[in-house]
Amino acid sequence: MSDNTYEAVIGLEVHAQLRTRTKMFCGCSTAFGAAPNSQTCPVCQGMPGTLPVINRRAIEFGIRTALAINCTVNADNRFARKHYYYPDMPKNYQISQYEEPLAEHGYLDIEVAGVARRIGIQRLHLEEDVGKLVHEGNLETAQSSQVDFNRAGVPLMEIVSMPDMRTSEEAAAYLKALRAIVVYLDVCDGNMEEGSLRCDANISLRRRGAKEYGTKVEIKNMNSFRNVQHALEYEIKRQARALDTGERIVQETRLWDPDKAHTVSMRSKEFAHDYRYFPEPDLPPLDLAPAWIDEVRATLAELPAAKRQRFMKDYALGAYDAEVLTQSRALADYFEAAAKGSANPKMVANWVLNEFLRVVPGDDQKAITLSPIKPENLKGLITLIEGGTISGTLAKSVFEDMFQSGEDASSIVARKGLTQVADAGALGAVVDRVLAEHAKVVEDYKAGKKAALGFLVGQVMKSTSGKASPSVVNALLIEKLPKV
Amino acid sequence: MLTALTIHELSARFRSGEATPSQAVREYLERIAALDPKVKAYLTVVPETALGQAAAADARFRSKAPLGPLDGIPLAVKDVFCTRGVETTCGSKILKGFVPPYDATVITRLRSAGAVLLGKLNMDEFAMGSSTENSAFFTTRNPWDLSRVPGGSSGGSAAAVAADLAAATLGTDTGGSIRQPAAFSGTVGFKPTYGRVSRYGLIAFASSLDQVGPFAKDVADTALMLQTIAGHDPMDSTSATIPVPDYAQALRLDVKGLRVGIPAEYFIDGLDPEVEAAVRAAIATLEDLGAKTESVSLPHTEYGLAAYYVIAPAEASSNLARYDGVKYGLRVPGARDLIDMYSRTRGAGFGAEVKRRVMLGTYALSAGYYDAYYGQAQKVRTLVLRDFQEAFKRVDVIVAPTTPGVAFKMGEREDPLQMYLNDVFTIPVNLAGLPGLAIPAGFTQAGLPIGLQIIGKAFDEATLLRVAKAYEAATPWRSRKPELAA
Numbered sequence: 001m002s003d004n005t006y007e008a009v010i011g012l013e014v015h016a017q018l019r020t021r022t023k024m025f026c027g028c029s030t031a032f033g034a035a036p037n038s039q040t041c042p043v044c045q046g047m048p049g050t051l052p053v054i055n056r057r058a059i060e061f062g063i064r065t066a067l068a069i070n071c072t073v074n075a076d077n078r079f080a081r082k083h084y085y086y087p088d089m090p091k092n093y094q095i096s097q098y099e100e101p102l103a104e105h106g107y108l109d110i111e112v113a114g115v116a117r118r119i120g121i122q123r124l125h126l127e128e129d130v131g132k133l134v135h136e137g138n139l140e141t142a143q144s145s146q147v148d149f150n151r152a153g154v155p156l157m158e159i160v161s162m163p164d165m166r167t168s169e170e171a172a173a174y175l176k177a178l179r180a181i182v183v184y185l186d187v188c189d190g191n192m193e194e195g196s197l198r199c200d201a202n203i204s205l206r207r208r209g210a211k212e213y214g215t216k217v218e219i220k221n222m223n224s225f226r227n228v229q230h231a232l233e234y235e236i237k238r239q240a241r242a243l244d245t246g247e248r249i250v251q252e253t254r255l256w257d258p259d260k261a262h263t264v265s266m267r268s269k270e271f272a273h274d275y276r277y278f279p280e281p282d283l284p285p286l287d288l289a290p291a292w293i294d295e296v297r298a299t300l301a302e303l304p305a306a307k308r309q310r311f312m313k314d315y316a317l318g319a320y321d322a323e324v325l326t327q328s329r330a331l332a333d334y335f336e337a338a339a340k341g342s343a344n345p346k347m348v349a350n351w352v353l354n355e356f357l358r359v360v361p362g363d364d365q366k367a368i369t370l371s372p373i374k375p376e377n378l379k380g381l382i383t384l385i386e387g388g389t390i391s392g393t394l395a396k397s398v399f400e401d402m403f404q405s406g407e408d409a410s411s412i413v414a415r416k417g418l419t420q421v422a423d424a425g426a427l428g429a430v431v432d433r434v435l436a437e438h439a440k441v442v443e444d445y446k447a448g449k450k451a452a453l454g455f456l457v458g459q460v461m462k463s464t465s466g467k468a469s470p471s472v473v474n475a476l477l478i479e480k481l482p483k484v
Numbered sequence: 485m486l487t488a489l490t491i492h493e494l495s496a497r498f499r500s501g502e503a504t505p506s507q508a509v510r511e512y513l514e515r516i517a518a519l520d521p522k523v524k525a526y527l528t529v530v531p532e533t534a535l536g537q538a539a540a541a542d543a544r545f546r547s548k549a550p551l552g553p554l555d556g557i558p559l560a561v562k563d564v565f566c567t568r569g570v571e572t573t574c575g576s577k578i579l580k581g582f583v584p585p586y587d588a589t590v591i592t593r594l595r596s597a598g599a600v601l602l603g604k605l606n607m608d609e610f611a612m613g614s615s616t617e618n619s620a621f622f623t624t625r626n627p628w629d630l631s632r633v634p635g636g637s638s639g640g641s642a643a644a645v646a647a648d649l650a651a652a653t654l655g656t657d658t659g660g661s662i663r664q665p666a667a668f669s670g671t672v673g674f675k676p677t678y679g680r681v682s683r684y685g686l687i688a689f690a691s692s693l694d695q696v697g698p699f700a701k702d703v704a705d706t707a708l709m710l711q712t713i714a715g716h717d718p719m720d721s722t723s724a725t726i727p728v729p730d731y732a733q734a735l736r737l738d739v740k741g742l743r744v745g746i747p748a749e750y751f752i753d754g755l756d757p758e759v760e761a762a763v764r765a766a767i768a769t770l771e772d773l774g775a776k777t778e779s780v781s782l783p784h785t786e787y788g789l790a791a792y793y794v795i796a797p798a799e800a801s802s803n804l805a806r807y808d809g810v811k812y813g814l815r816v817p818g819a820r821d822l823i824d825m826y827s828r829t830r831g832a833g834f835g836a837e838v839k840r841r842v843m844l845g846t847y848a849l850s851a852g853y854y855d856a857y858y859g860q861a862q863k864v865r866t867l868v869l870r871d872f873q874e875a876f877k878r879v880d881v882i883v884a885p886t887t888p889g890v891a892f893k894m895g896e897r898e899d900p901l902q903m904y905l906n907d908v909f910t911i912p913v914n915l916a917g918l919p920g921l922a923i924p925a926g927f928t929q930a931g932l933p934i935g936l937q938i939i940g941k942a943f944d945e946a947t948l949l950r951v952a953k954a955y956e957a958a959t960p961w962r963s964r965k966p967e968l969a970a
Contacts, residue, residue, distance in 0.1 A: 042584075042586045045811065046806050046811065047566070047585070047586070047812070048566065048574065048579065048582070048584070048687040048688075048812075049565070049584070049588060049684065049685040049686055049688065050684070050685070051683065051684050051720050053719060054721065081802050083802060083849075085808065085826060087810045087822065090806065090811065091805065091806045092805035092806050092808060093802055093805055147810065147811075274850055276801075276802075276849035276850060276851070276854075278798060278799075278802070278849055278854070278858060281690075281691035281692040281722075281799055282691050282721065282722060283721050283722075284721060284722060
């Protein structure tokens with residue numbers, strides 16, 4: 001294997017569907033999952049005579065993102081037509097941006113294994129999405145295909161990185177950081193499975209130390225962070241093997257097949273598509289007011305990197321915990337609501353990361369807000385643990401009940417009679433009984449086998465169905481054992 | 485005969501109760517039935533809906549509440565405009581059977597003004613041509629000589645007005661497609677400033693050049709039509725937000741002291757002597773009316789045609805990409821695969837001229853050629869605009885011939901280049917985005933109309949109407965009508 005002979009050069013093109021209510025160039029809804037072609041009009045169907053009108057909100061979302069990734073917003077920018085024929089594209093050209101994109105020259109800082117890297121951003125531009133083809137059966141055998149234009153015209157933001165990444169881990173880290181930003185800014189829901197966030201990669205290999213780039217290959221169809229990382233790892237190995245054997249790398253587009261865990265050639269043609277770009281004559285060039293850009297800048301939300309630092313400082317969290325909690329703004333907000341006024345934010349973080357994230361379907365806004373466990377209820381549960389009302393063990397089952405019923409912790413504890421027996425008098429009798437039943441263990445303890453104490457605590461807990469306070473039981477046993 | 489009347493004359497009769505919109509519509513439908521088989525201006529006539537709209541207008545006049553000067557007026561429009569529920573072909577087989585689900589903005593505005601739509605008018609396919617000979621269906625005849633073309637691409641719109649088959653019509657002008665047929669047919673044709681009238685619902689040929697405008701029997705009617713259709717449309721981002729003045733006001737002003745420019749570059753070899761004589765006489769008339777004439781120079785005129793024939797086909801190749809057999813209009817069956825379906829559909833659906841321009845435009849936009857063709861043509865376009873801007877520092881309007889010659893015989897111009905030369909005086913105005921008006925300025929010995937072109941500053945349509953009105957009032961041309969018998 002020649003892993004050290006070559007260096008990978010990776011650039012990512014990320015398409016993010018913008019969360020505007022209406023489409024890029026018409027008033028149709030962008031909501032997902034409606035009946036085919038129910039969210040269309042003459043404009044997004046590409047009817048003869050129709051004209052596009054720019055969605056101001058989409059421009060604002062683009063500016064917001066551009067500022068967050070340190071780009072220069074081009075006050076003068078314009079749309080262009082990109083031509084190719086495909087039935088999912090109503091006009092057989094896509095309104096996109098070409099020579100004059102919305103923003104350029106940005107960067108994103110990432111960290112991989114403790115090493116900080118700055119990844120350049122070449123450009124950010126806006127365009128319209130295409131429709132979807134629905135084949136009868138599969139593509140090869142289908143007798144007919146139908147087109148659903150609901151998605152046609154949904155605003156897309158394309159962010160093109162510089163070829164600055166050198167490993168698949170860096171690529172995954174860049175994508176994660178970028179996703180966190182667009183989700184934070186509330187411009188994209190970040191859902192890779194549903195295709196709201198799509199990623200294509202350009203990758204080439206060159207001999208370590210070489211200045212010039214090798215022949216690049218474009219990889220598509222990677223709909224998760226894992227897929228991106230695995231596909232790039234596979235491709236690095238494939239290209240290295242090819243270079244080792246003196247094979248020429250063909251400039252092509254390859255599709256990642258996650259089931260077979262390999263990439264397959266999609267277009268073998270070596271020439272680039274001629275998209276015949278030219279300025280969109282139906283839309284005058286944009287002339288963004290500097291005051292508007294400043295206004296967007298002033299209202300930018302706290303970004304993940306800043307929030308991560310603040311969490312580590314204000315809540316004394318470790319880097320990893322802070323990283324995961326700030327991946328999504330909704331999750332970070334959830335944590336902050338639950339940790340508000342808490343004496344033990346680390347404990348809150350543990351509950352959010354270990355229990356809460358286990359039961360919710362995702363960390364996006366929708367998954368978090370629809371969760372039956374509201375942050376104040378999680379906070380209430382933790383207060384009960386801290387106050388000694390219930391044990392940590394019992395709290396886990398209360399948590400499950402909370403998730404099922406949506407009730408708060410104290411109601412569940414009261415209804416089920418789960419209040420921890422903390423009264424030394426009431427527990428005394430149970431402890432006496434356990435000591436009497438386990439004389440052999442008591443002797444072991446007295447003989448110096450301290451582990452025996454744990455067994456006795458367990459027996460008392462068992463007798464009280466877990467309701468006893470472990471610390472009170474512990475204290476009682478230590479007090480009574482020498483007297484047996 | 486109500487069909488001989490102008491809009492303002494007809495509207496006066498409606499208001500006085502001497503006539504009703506239904507009577508007018510019936511007379512027009514009868515005249516269309518009798519004469520259109522000869523003129524062939526109409527692709528589609530919609531008698532039932534027209535009579536329905538007329539009845540509604542009748543009621544408004546009965547209750548003394550007409551909507552305005554166009555209420556009940558029988559109009560027709562070029563088949564380039566989308567009309568809800570009425571087949572819209574753009575003169576092409578590829579859109580045969582296409583019934584739009586929406587109205588173009590100008591159609592909505594005419595409907596809101598109470599106008600009655602008689603039908604859709606013939607045109608060169610996708611507005612590409614100067615004679616209607618490129619219509620996929622038939623050639624419209626010039627009412628002044630049925631063996632000659634009416635001009636194009638809005639030939640049907642011009643012929644319908646000239647032959648009294650509609651009170652007024654709408655056309656579109658990308659390189660002269662209103663002004664040239666107006667000149668050939670002895671009607672008034674007005675291409676407003678680019679952005680003055682909404683293009684929403686106008687089936688695009690070349691988006692940066694296309695503009696909607698009226699054909700009318702006189703200047704006053706032209707003003708009424710423009711007043712109704714002009715103004716910003718939120719559905720068209722290229723439509724201007726500049727306020728629309730009251731054009732009727734402009735018609736009341738004379739031209740004393742107005743500065744009129746005569747461009748030397750428009751009086752060239754190949755200009756028909758009879759046309760030149762008529763235009764010179766028109767200039768003399770304007771001087772008699774008190775206008776001050778002076779020579780101006782538009783030095784880049786000769787490059788306009790070449791720039792136009794890069795820009796317009798480039799945009800057309802893009803605009804026409806959507807006609808692929810997938811969504812609407814023609815789909816040729818029996819295809820082996822997707823590409824085959826595209827090829828068969830476009831191969832059968834488009835005529836020769838459309839294919840020629842799609843190929844020209846595709847080539848001009850290709851990687852490696854873009855700068856040499858499209859980029860260069862855009863630079864020429866800027867120079868042509870600067871020529872006009874320089875000239876308009878010294879003059880208020882420019883007058884020139886509309887076309888180098890008069891209406892030619894059908895089938896006479898088979899060489900596409902020779903056909904393109906027809907537009908040499910009209911194209912620079914489109915490239916510069918300026919308003920241009922064609923008005924009858926006399927007849928040849930053979931009795932064919934000659935058109936004077938008046939070019940104005942951007943959004944100064946009012947001054948063009950003012951000059952045109954003054955000239956019309958001082959000359960007898962308006963009263964002559966073609967002799968047509970059923």
